[in-house]
Amino acid sequence: MMFRLLLIGLVSCLTVLPAHAQTRRSQPTEVDRIIAVVNDEAITAFELRARLSTVERQLRSQNVQLPPRDVLEKQLLERMITDRVQLQFAKETGLRISDIELDAALRRIAENNRLALPEFRAALEKDGILWVKFREEIRDEIVLSRLRDREVESRIVVSDGEIDNYLVNPDQGGGAGHLEVQTAHIVLRVPEQASPDQLMRIGARAQAALDQIRRGENFAKVAASYSDAPDGLSGGAMGSRPLDRLPALYADAVSKLKPGEVSGILRSPAGFHIVKLIDRQGDVGAKATVALKQTHARHILIKVNELVSEAEARRKLVALKERLDNGADFAELARLHSNDLSAAKGGDLGWLYQGDTVPDFEKAMDALKINQISGPVQSPFGFHLIQVLERRTEDATAERQRLAARQVLRERKSDEAYQDWVRQMRDRAYVEYRTEDR
Numbered sequence: 560m561m562f563r564l565l566l567i568g569l570v571s572c573l574t575v576l577p578a579h580a581q582t583r584r585s586q587p588t589e590v591d592r593i594i595a596v597v598n599d600e601a602i603t604a605f606e607l608r609a610r611l612s613t614v615e616r617q618l619r620s621q622n623v624q625l626p627p628r629d630v631l632e633k634q635l636l637e638r639m640i641t642d643r644v645q646l647q648f649a650k651e652t653g654l655r656i657s658d659i660e661l662d663a664a665l666r667r668i669a670e671n672n673r674l675a676l677p678e679f680r681a682a683l684e685k686d687g688i689l690w691v692k693f694r695e696e697i698r699d700e701i702v703l704s705r706l707r708d709r710e711v712e713s714r715i716v717v718s719d720g721e722i723d724n725y726l727v728n729p730d731q732g733g734g735a736g737h738l739e740v741q742t743a744h745i746v747l748r749v750p751e752q753a754s755p756d757q758l759m760r761i762g763a764r765a766q767a768a769l770d771q772i773r774r775g776e777n778f779a780k781v782a783a784s785y786s787d788a789p790d791g792l793s794g795g796a797m798g799s800r801p802l803d804r805l806p807a808l809y810a811d812a813v814s815k816l817k818p819g820e821v822s823g824i825l826r827s828p829a830g831f832h833i834v835k836l837i838d839r840q841g842d843v844g845a846k847a848t849v850a851l852k853q854t855h856a857r858h859i860l861i862k863v864n865e866l867v868s869e870a871e872a873r874r875k876l877v878a879l880k881e882r883l884d885n886g887a888d889f890a891e892l893a894r895l896h897s898n899d900l901s902a903a904k905g906g907d908l909g910w911l912y913q914g915d916t917v918p919d920f921e922k923a924m925d926a927l928k929i930n931q932i933s934g935p936v937q938s939p940f941g942f943h944l945i946q947v948l949e950r951r952t953e954d955a956t957a958e959r960q961r962l963a964a965r966q967v968l969r970e971r972k973s974d975e976a977y978q979d980w981v982r983q984m985r986d987r988a989y990v991e992y993r994t995e996d997r
Contacts, residue, residue, distance in 0.1 A: 595636060596991040597643045602636070611635055614792055623794055624777050626784035631792075634783065636994070638792060641981060644988040646699055649706045656701045663869060664697055667937075711977045717968045725964045738802040740813055741837040743778055743795040746788040746978060749830040751986050765824045765831035772821050778835050787830070788978070799838075804970040809834050829978035852913055855949040856924055857906035859892060860899040862941035872942045876935040880944055883932055889946055898941065910951075912959070914966070920945070 595602040611632055618625055625631065669679035680690050747765045750757060768785040772778055779794030786795050802810050809832070812822040816836040825832040859879060861872040879892055890905025897906050913921065923936040924945050933945040 592993070594992070594994050595640060596989075596993070597640050598647055598989050600643060600647065602639055602643065607632065607636055607639065610639065617793070618779075618783065621779070621794065623779040623783065626780055630784045634785075634792060637787065638789070640988075640990055641787075641789075641985055642699070642703065644984050645703055645706055645981070647988075648984060649702045654702055654706060654709070656698050656705070659863070659865060660701070661694060661698050663863065664701060665694065666869065668697070707977055711980050712969075712973065714980070715969050715972045715976050717965050717972070721968055722961050722964045725968060726960060738839060738841040739799055740802050740805070740839045741799040742797045742805070742809065742813060743782065743835045743837060744788065744797055744809065745778075745782045745786040745791070745795050745833040746829070747785060747831040748787040748978070748982050748985070751983060762824070762831060765833065769821070769824055769833055772833070772835075778821065795835075796837075801967075802839075803967055806971055806975045808832065808975070810971070827975060827978075829975065829982055853910045853951050853953060854924060854947055855910050855951075856908050856945060856947050857889065857893065858899070858901070858908060858920075858946070859889075859897045859906050859944040860901075860941055861896070861943075862898040869937075869942075873935045876942050876944050880932065880934060883944070889932070906946075914963075 591603050591605040593601045594604050594607060611628075614631065614635055615625060615628075626634075665679075666676050669676045672679060674682065683693055684690055745765075745768055747761050747768070749761055753761070764785060768781050771781050779796070782791050782795030783793075785791070788795065790796060802813065805813060806827075808825050808827050812825055812834050813836050816822065816834075818836055818838050820836055822832075822834045825834065859876065861867065861875050863869050863872050875896070879887075879896060882892065883889060890907075893902050893906030896902075899906070901908055908916075911924075915921075916924070917938050917940070919938040920936060920943060923933050923943075924947060927933055927945065927947045929947055929949065931947060933943070936943045936945055
């Protein structure tokens with residue numbers, strides 16, 4: 560789940576209370592200073608030191624060999640600048656995360672760590688992490704995620720010609736969908752109007768990174784030292800996904816690699832890339848099946864809002880579940896209590912393909928037997944009671960195949976579009992460095 564990953568990434572961005580040793584009054588004490596100005600906001604040395612400390616702790620917990628401290632400091636400062644530019648844009652365009660949404664996110668993070676929220680807060684504060692600061696870091700991460708959805712996903716265009724080509728080309732459509740790959744990458748971003756000298760210098764950095772890897776240096780350490788991608792500071796891991804859902808540039812390179820091997824330097828409009836294939840599963844030559852699983856389901860939804868808390872929504876569904884277990888009619892209760900448009904149809908959602916619903920809902924639905932009713936299931940929409948009425952497998956219609964192909968192609972383009980958008984945002988920002996070595 561998203562928030563499980565968030566906690567790993569977010570703890571690397573938290574402000575930790577520094578432990579100051581007692582000093583004599585005659586000994587000079589360094590005053591916090593500005594090390595960068597991003598548009599009209601400052602980044603201070605205190606902010607950088609605090610985040611650097613926690614990033615180092617995170618890398619150690621992942622058994623990643625640390626880059627030199629000055630190298631990691633430069634990488635982290637660039638990450639902070641890029642994030643600050645995006646957060647400023649979000650604020651200017653009215654993107655906000657309410658306290659209700661934030662509290663819900665914090666509860667999910669606590670639950671993913673098998674703690675109640677008060678226990679989770681106490682654990683953080685015991686480690687010297689300010690709760691107020693932690694809340695705002697979580698809020699920022701959610702804003703960045705929403706911003707990507709709004710600004711990047713809406714700009715991705717998939718043409719009918721691309722869909723036609725995907726469906727008729729077996730290398731793109733059929734076999735690749737059965738191959739799951741686990742990858743990591745390094746991205747060195749190139750400015751939009753880069754001069755030949757800039758291209759040469761960034762290309763030389765890419766070559767230096769590749770040379771280190773080929774000499775046996777740990778890929779994650781090199782990623783933390785060189786990569787401009789958001790996941791660079793966590794080793795560049797991209798997780799596992801079908802080969803055909805990787806960016807085309809990566810998919811072409813990875814298809815020629817064996818597990819453990821690293822590509823050469825790849826070039827895209829966004830910059831220079833290096834990709835590592837960590838593992839692969841599946842049959843690259845297998846033909847994709849055209850039979851798709853469908854589930855006929857219905858639900859009762861209680862939304863969480865300013866008037867209904869998570870606890871109240873859950874309590875309502877527990878009471879409704881008890882009535883259903885005692886013989887109450889599902890459709891009638893859905894019509895009376897559900898906050899979804901499906902309430903008028905007794906909560907009936909019709910036949911659902913895989914991917915038609917959000918992951919939390921689909922996972923709970925798939926775990927049910929025919930006619931079984933779930934307990935309260937949380938999703939971004941609120942809390943649900945779910946009942947599976949029927950299941951079937953049918954051949955995908957031509958229209959459905961085109962919809963599935965469009966989704967694959969959108970995912971393939973998503974990473975490239977995001978990198979390009981971030982590069983444009985960073986290039987347009989006013990950034991003034993005030994570090995000693997610049």
